[in-house]
Each structure stands twice: as structure tokens, then as C-alpha cells.
Amino acid sequence: MQLIGFIINPLSGDGRGANIWKEIETHLQMNQIPYVSKITQKAGEAKELAISIIQEHSVKKLILIGGDGTIHEAASGLAHLQKEGIHCSLAVIPAGTGNDFAKAYSIPKQPLQALNTAIAEKKKVQIDLLRGLNELIAVNSIGAGFDGMVAKLTNESSYKKYLNRLGLGKLSYFLTILRVFATYQPCTVWLEVDGTVHELPHTWLAAVANIPFYGGAIQICPSASPHDGMADIVIIQSRGRFRLLPVLFTVYQGKHTNHPAVSFYKGTSISLRTQKPLLIQADGEYAGATPLQITLEPASITVIC
Numbered sequence: 124m125q126l127i128g129f130i131i132n133p134l135s136g137d138g139r140g141a142n143i144w145k146e147i148e149t150h151l152q153m154n155q156i157p158y159v160s161k162i163t164q165k166a167g168e169a170k171e172l173a174i175s176i177i178q179e180h181s182v183k184k185l186i187l188i189g190g191d192g193t194i195h196e197a198a199s200g201l202a203h204l205q206k207e208g209i210h211c212s213l214a215v216i217p218a219g220t221g222n223d224f225a226k227a228y229s230i231p232k233q234p235l236q237a238l239n240t241a242i243a244e245k246k247k248v249q250i251d252l253l254r255g256l257n258e259l260i261a262v263n264s265i266g267a268g269f270d271g272m273v274a275k276l277t278n279e280s281s282y283k284k285y286l287n288r289l290g291l292g293k294l295s296y297f298l299t300i301l302r303v304f305a306t307y308q309p310c311t312v313w314l315e316v317d318g319t320v321h322e323l324p325h326t327w328l329a330a331v332a333n334i335p336f337y338g339g340a341i342q343i344c345p346s347a348s349p350h351d352g353m354a355d356i357v358i359i360q361s362r363g364r365f366r367l368l369p370v371l372f373t374v375y376q377g378k379h380t381n382h383p384a385v386s387f388y389k390g391t392s393i394s395l396r397t398q399k400p401l402l403i404q405a406d407g408e409y410a411g412a413t414p415l416q417i418t419l420e421p422a423s424i425t426v427i428c
């Protein structure tokens with residue numbers, strides 16, 4: 124059997140990552156499955172660990188134990204190597220709070236089932252990537268405005284840790300959405316999609332999606348597909364706060380799409396200028412502030428699902 128590389132974020136899901144790794148490592152040893160592993164020691168490390176584990180051990184399959192933040196970082200490492208002609212498939216054992224990536228690729232929630240899926244390699248897909256400036260890569264989505272603020276405040280909140288311990292991690296995103304909803308001030312954004320500029324006043328949210336979900340299975344962009352060579356863009360505009368309440372309560376099921384405040388675009392080259400700097404999230408991680416420029420890179424990494 125080929126050597127498998129593992130990267131583990133022990134703190135993902137407030138410690139679930141460490142517990143899952145114990146279970147997985149025992150299983151690997153009992154079944155004499157050859158592996159090498161690296162455990163993240165600090166935030167932002169998974170990219171370098173992915174690069175080093177693949178280069179040092181020539182692994183062709185990398186399994187991540189973590190949440191969307193860990194996948195975000197490691198995918199950036201894979202994309203970097205891909206450009207140098209080094210290919211490695213990516214698999215995931217979900218251990219995070221939101222696990223949107225795992226949901227998008229129907230990866231089992233149960234750790235040993237997810238491991239067996241990764242080992243069996245019955246289905247592999249080439250997925251598109253969203254590439255921003257300064258080596259910013261996203262596999263799920265990049266968003267500015269309301270969702271940038273939600274991602275930052277959720278990751279900084281004490282209730283995320285607490286709710287994770289109760290197995291209610293996804294609720295932490297919803298609580299932050301309510302917090303931000305009460306105070307958010309929309310502004311004008313200029314969205315350019317493949318050369319056409321759209322002036323969009325009173326914009327609350329501008330998100331570029333590669334998969335339908337974010338923020339713990341919110342179906343922000345139900346039509347987004349990581350295999351179509353196109354990025355889907357969702358814009359939410361509203362002069363009044365309370366006009367958006369129906370969107371807030373239907374977006375989890377993806378039933379907000381016909382609401383007049385919501386519009387969609389598709390393209391491969393996207394830029395966003397904003398009346399004031401807006402916070403950016405990339406795969407749920409804080410990624411600076413606008414302006415923003417994104418290019419879709421088709422079929423860039425291989426995911427086992």
C-alpha cells in the first residue's frame with residue numbers, strides 16, 4: 124500500500140482533531156497502513172507542512188484532519204506544488220466546526236468511514252480554485268462585507284469553543300450572524316465580472332463561491348459547482364435591515380434565491396472595489412480587507428470524495 128501523509132490540526136473543532144487522530148492512528152497501526160504525519164503547532168502552518176510532507180516523503184495522497192481553515196491552508200500548499208508539476212490528491216477527515224468542504228464532497232462525518240473513503244479512492248474529482256492576490260487561495264469561497272465580519276467574529280468568539288464542546292459548533296455562526304445583522308452598515312460596491320462593471324449600492328454581502336455552502340452549511344449559492352470552470356458570485360443588497368429578515372431565515376435551505384435583494388453572477392475574473400474597506404473571509408478565515416481580485420483556476424487540485 125502507498126504511503127499516506129496526514130496533517131492534523133489538533134485544535135480543530137475545539138480538540139476534536141486531536142481525539143480523531145488518536146482513533147485514526149490506532150487504526151493505521153493495527154492495520155499496518157504506512158503513514159507519515161505532521162501535527163500543526165500554530166495557526167497558519169498547514170500550508171508549509173503540506174509542502175514539506177509531500178516533498179520529503181513523495182506522498183501521493185494527503186489526508187487532512189481538521190476543519191475548513193486547515194483545508195484552506197493545505198490546499199494552498201497543494202496548489203503551489205501543482206504549479207511545479209508535483210501532484211498529490213487531497214482527502215479529508217472532518218474535524219472542524221463548519222465542515223463545509225466535507226459536505227460539498229459528501230465525505231463521511233464518521234472518522235473511520237472518512238478514512239476508508241480516502242484509502243479506497245473510489246471517486247476522485249478535479250476541483251476549481253479561487254485565486255486572489257498575494258498567494259491567497261480558496262477552495263470553498265471568498266466573501267467581503269457581512270460574511271467577512273461574521274467569519275472574523277465567529278473565529279474570535281468564546282461561544283464557538285463552548286458550542287463546539289456541546290457538539291453545536293454550527294450554531295456559533297448563526298449567533299454571530301444575528302450579532303452582525305443588528306449593526307452592519309451596507310455600502311456601494313463595484314463588482315467587475317469578466318470585464319463588465321456593476322455598480323451595486325447598499326451591498327451587505329459580496330461572495331464568490333466555488334461550492335454551495337459556507338459558514339456551517341448555509342446554502343449561500345446553491346448553483347455553485349467546483350467542477351464547472353466558473354465562479355458563482357452572490358450579492359445581497361438592501362436599503363433596510365428588516366427587509367433582509369426573510370433572506371436570513373431561508374438561506375440555510377438555499378431558498379433565498381428569488382428574493383429581490385439577492386442577485387447572482389458567474390465568471391472567471393472578478394474584482395471588487397468598495398466605498399469603504401470591507402473585511403474579507405476566505406474559506407471562513409479572515410483574509411484582510413477589500414479591494415479584492417479573484418481569478419478562477421479550473422480543475423486545479425484532485426479531491427478524493
Ligand SMILES: Nc1ncnc2c1ncn2[C@@H]1O[C@H](COP(=O)(O)OP(=O)(O)OP(=O)(O)O)[C@@H](O)[C@H]1O
Binds near residue numbers: 163166194
Ligand atoms: N496548533 C495550532 N494552534 C493554534 N491555531 C491553530 C493550530 N493549528 C491550526 N490552527 C488554526 O486553527 C484555525 C481553525 O482551524 P480549522 O478551520 O481547521 O478548525 P475549526 O475552526 O474548528 O473548523 P471550521 O473552519 O470548519 O469552522 C486555522 O486558522 C488554523 O490556522
